[in-house]
Structure formats: structure tokens, C-alpha cells
Amino acid sequence: MQPFFLGKACATLSFLDLGLSFFDISGVSKTAAPVEVPARYYLRAAEVLLRMGVNVPQLLAAARIRIERLDRPDASLPFEQVEILVNEAFRLTGRSDFGIEVGRTLKLGSHSMVGYGMLSSPHADYALRLAARYFKLIMPAFRMRYRASAERAEVSFSPTQPMSHLCLQFHLEALVFATHCELRELLGGRAPPCEIYLSYAEPAHAARYSELDGARCHFGWDVMPGIRMVFSGDFTAYPLAMADPSALRLAEERCKELVRKAVAGGKISDWVAMMLREAGGSMPTQAELAQTLNLSPRTLDRYLQREGESFRALAKRVRHEKACALIEAGELSLTQIAYELGYSDAANFTRAFRREAGRSPSAHRESS
Structure with a gap:
């Protein structure tokens, strides 16, 4: 999953924030349909749980999820089933760092057409702008922002779907670690130093955050739930090895088509x-x-x-x-x-x- 705090002084920042939340592209509130999210990320979570010794078929049955549904490329899950799955996973594993384990397994290729477009982008700045524009296709329950200037770049996530505290922390931790890992993937193995601001209190497994090379983490920082990652430097100065204008054009056209079909729900x-x-x-x-x-x-x-x-x-x-x-x-x-x-x-x-x-x-x- 891909990727806000630059302060009032940075008024000249370019700002892209086209993520959609409770509204489709027409701006009409969709309060009737439940939010559905891509099943592929929870298939990864099931694989992690299997390695932890969890009886995954039993867990999926408790969440009313059929395993064959997870295997379809375009499969999605109602968020109420995700809630059950995540809360049961924490109960069965006793692992407070479960979100970290899942986040570390995600790659750019995990994000289907959006990830393909990112890999085909000319530089890291364009890739992150593309991710913000189409983040609804990655994880409709969250919103992504990307802001950048010649000196700094910032990515942030905030929830657009009501969820339990445990489910929220699971997703935020997965987002932090996935974002960091995927930036390293984009940039050939090394992400630039960054400051990470997390709304939640320092967890019992805080030592694991040292795995985020070059990052300093600040817990309990924000009033509103979410995370922000602030990087020094100009991401346009990071060309991507797999840049391909033709492939990028095809990926963006496909993403536009998918966004037009996507509908977010929830009260x-x-x-x-x-x-x-x-x-x-x-x-x-x-x-x-x-x-x-x-x-x-x-x-x-x-x-x-x-x-x-x-x-x-x-x-x-x-x-x-x-x-x-x-x-x-x-x-x-x-x-x-x-x-x-x-x-x-x-x-x-x-x-x-x-x-x-x-x-x-x-x-x-x-x-x-």
C-alpha cells in the first residue's frame, strides 16, 4: 500500500489529493452500499497467519469468508468481514505486531494496475502522485495525500471508513511498513531518511520500528487518526529504472476506467x-x-x-x-x-x- 505535515510556512507546495472517500467521481453520497475492499491484501494476511500456525480455514469461516473468493484477481470483501478477520487474527496469534508482518509482505506488484503504473513512472514523484490519484483502487477504507516541494515530500493516510481501534492500528502499521518497503523498491533498495508521525501511542512492539531504515518515528503525534511520512529532498530527482511511457499510459487509462466504476459506501x-x-x-x-x-x-x-x-x-x-x-x-x-x-x-x-x-x-x- 502506498503512500501530511509540512506546516503553514510551506504555502508554495504543489498539492495533489484526488483520493476519493465516501463519494464517487460524481460527488454523490453513497450511504447505502457497504464499503468493499480488495481481497488480495487479506489473502496475504491469511498467508502470514498460516506461517504463524493459525487454523486459517477456521478463521475465514468465523469471518464468513470463502477461501475461493480470496483467490479471484478482482475479489473484494465487505469491510465488516475484514473487521472480524483482523480482530480474530489478533486474538488467535497474540501478536500485537501482526500489521507489521503483513505490511512487510506487500510489494508494488501487490497493487495490480496502480502498482504497474507506479513502476512505469518516470520518477518517484510521479509514482507517488499516481498512487494518491488512484489510492481508492488500492484501499478504499483509507485516503492518501501527497504533497511535495523542491526540498521536501510528504505522504499521509487517514481512514475514511469507521472501524474498531484494533482494526485501525492494524491497517496503519501495515501502511507504514508497506510504504517504506515499496519506496525502497522504487528507488533501487534505499529510501531517503524520513520523519514518521503516527497518531497512535507507542506500541509494545515499538522496537520493530527500528527496521524502518533511516526513519525516526514519533508516536501519539496527531490529533486525528492517521500517519504522515516526511522526506527531505526532491523526489523528481529519483528516476525509475523501469520507466516506460507507453506502459504508463495504458496503466493510467485502465486506472481511470476502474475508478469510474468504483463506488465507496458507508455512513x-x-x-x-x-x-x-x-x-x-x-x-x-x-x-x-x-x-x-x-x-x-x-x-x-x-x-x-x-x-x-x-x-x-x-x-x-x-x-x-x-x-x-x-x-x-x-x-x-x-x-x-x-x-x-x-x-x-x-x-x-x-x-x-x-x-x-x-x-x-x-x-x-x-x-x-
């Missing part, structure tokens, strides 16, 4: 709730989430209204759920919880919590 309100729930520290604003979907805040609110929701109501509900969980955990003081949730002080947090719960945070802690 936007579920995705917004997931992004708010998974955020570390203060929660993302409506404008920030709208930008992630390439929408205006007003348009995002209109889609939410169609589903009987509003951003304000979702944010209020999720913040209260997070407050209850933190209070019940008993690990942080009320002041620490207030700052964790973005309140200016404990008094404001206490008033807000009392309005929602009908009692103070202290009373809630005593009764939990």
Missing part, C-alpha cells in the same frame, strides 16, 4: 464519530474533518443532516463517552481529563459533564 456520521473517538487530545474540528473528505464544512453538515445527525451533537456525544471512560479508568485526575478532552480548565469540564450526566465527574467516579 458519514459513523466515520465522523470514529475520527472523534480515536483522536488524541483535543478533538478535530468540523472544518478539519471536512478538509479530510475534500468538502466544505457546510457540505459535510448537509450530509450529516441527511443521516439525522449534526457535527455538534456527534462531538458532544463522543466527548461525553470519552469523559466517562477516562473517569471510570481512574488513572487521571479530573484536571488532566479536562485537558485531555480539550477543556480550558477542570471547572468548565465539570459544568459540561454535569449538564450531560446529571451529576459531577467526582460522583460518577465514586459510583463506577
Whole structure:
């Protein structure tokens, strides 16, 4: 799987972000159909699990996945089946680094026509722009951004599909390791040094991140769920050995055709709730989430209204759920919880919590 933080100072960056999320190319919301993702990546996951000694047929049966379906080149899976598969895989293996193991197995050829187009590109910059343009064909549950200047390049991923915390971390870790490995493949064996910013906390297997040669990892960095990889240098200065204009043209035409046929689904309100729930520290604003979907805040609110929701109501509900969980955990003081949730002080947090719960945070802690 292929591949955001350059700061406000880099206003002159060229920016390509044509990944699609809840919308097809006509911009029409598709809230009825469930999101389906390419099965080929989960076939790789099944191969990894087999090597770990897992009874894969039994696991696939639990996820309601037929093995013959995985073998078809164009096979796809409903994301609800992916959720079951990933969560069961963690339970059966006890391996918190399962996403890393899967990510390391992926090559550019794993991505079908998009990977073929990347390999045929004139240089690494073009390959990454192509990946961003057609990332929907690689993994519809995530969105890719690519930004570049003459001094720096940045790739990032964020989820466009609601998913459990475990499933989210599995995919983000697979994306980090796959991206790094595939850049090395593009560049003849060596990726340039980079800074990697990860939204999740440092995992128990953090030592494995030393396998990312030349990379420095920063855990718990972002408010919104996702990852960013910032590279020094100009990727247009990295010509590709397999550059082929004719093959690239054919690959791009095929990708355009596939994108026209692709339809993303899922409820936007579920995705917004997931992004708010998974955020570390203060929660993302409506404008920030709208930008992630390439929408205006007003348009995002209109889609939410169609589903009987509003951003304000979702944010209020999720913040209260997070407050209850933190209070019940008993690990942080009320002041620490207030700052964790973005309140200016404990008094404001206490008033807000009392309005929602009908009692103070202290009373809630005593009764939990």
C-alpha cells in the first residue's frame, strides 16, 4: 500500500489529493452500499497467519469468508468481514505486531494496475502522485495525500471508513511498513531518511520500528487518526529504472476506467464519530474533518443532516463517552481529563459533564 505535515510556512507546495472517500467521481453520497475492499491484501494476511500456525480455514469461516473468493484477481470483501478477520487474527496469534508482518509482505506488484503504473513512472514523484490519484483502487477504507516541494515530500493516510481501534492500528502499521518497503523498491533498495508521525501511542512492539531504515518515528503525534511520512529532498530527482511511457499510459487509462466504476459506501456520521473517538487530545474540528473528505464544512453538515445527525451533537456525544471512560479508568485526575478532552480548565469540564450526566465527574467516579 502506498503512500501530511509540512506546516503553514510551506504555502508554495504543489498539492495533489484526488483520493476519493465516501463519494464517487460524481460527488454523490453513497450511504447505502457497504464499503468493499480488495481481497488480495487479506489473502496475504491469511498467508502470514498460516506461517504463524493459525487454523486459517477456521478463521475465514468465523469471518464468513470463502477461501475461493480470496483467490479471484478482482475479489473484494465487505469491510465488516475484514473487521472480524483482523480482530480474530489478533486474538488467535497474540501478536500485537501482526500489521507489521503483513505490511512487510506487500510489494508494488501487490497493487495490480496502480502498482504497474507506479513502476512505469518516470520518477518517484510521479509514482507517488499516481498512487494518491488512484489510492481508492488500492484501499478504499483509507485516503492518501501527497504533497511535495523542491526540498521536501510528504505522504499521509487517514481512514475514511469507521472501524474498531484494533482494526485501525492494524491497517496503519501495515501502511507504514508497506510504504517504506515499496519506496525502497522504487528507488533501487534505499529510501531517503524520513520523519514518521503516527497518531497512535507507542506500541509494545515499538522496537520493530527500528527496521524502518533511516526513519525516526514519533508516536501519539496527531490529533486525528492517521500517519504522515516526511522526506527531505526532491523526489523528481529519483528516476525509475523501469520507466516506460507507453506502459504508463495504458496503466493510467485502465486506472481511470476502474475508478469510474468504483463506488465507496458507508455512513458519514459513523466515520465522523470514529475520527472523534480515536483522536488524541483535543478533538478535530468540523472544518478539519471536512478538509479530510475534500468538502466544505457546510457540505459535510448537509450530509450529516441527511443521516439525522449534526457535527455538534456527534462531538458532544463522543466527548461525553470519552469523559466517562477516562473517569471510570481512574488513572487521571479530573484536571488532566479536562485537558485531555480539550477543556480550558477542570471547572468548565465539570459544568459540561454535569449538564450531560446529571451529576459531577467526582460522583460518577465514586459510583463506577
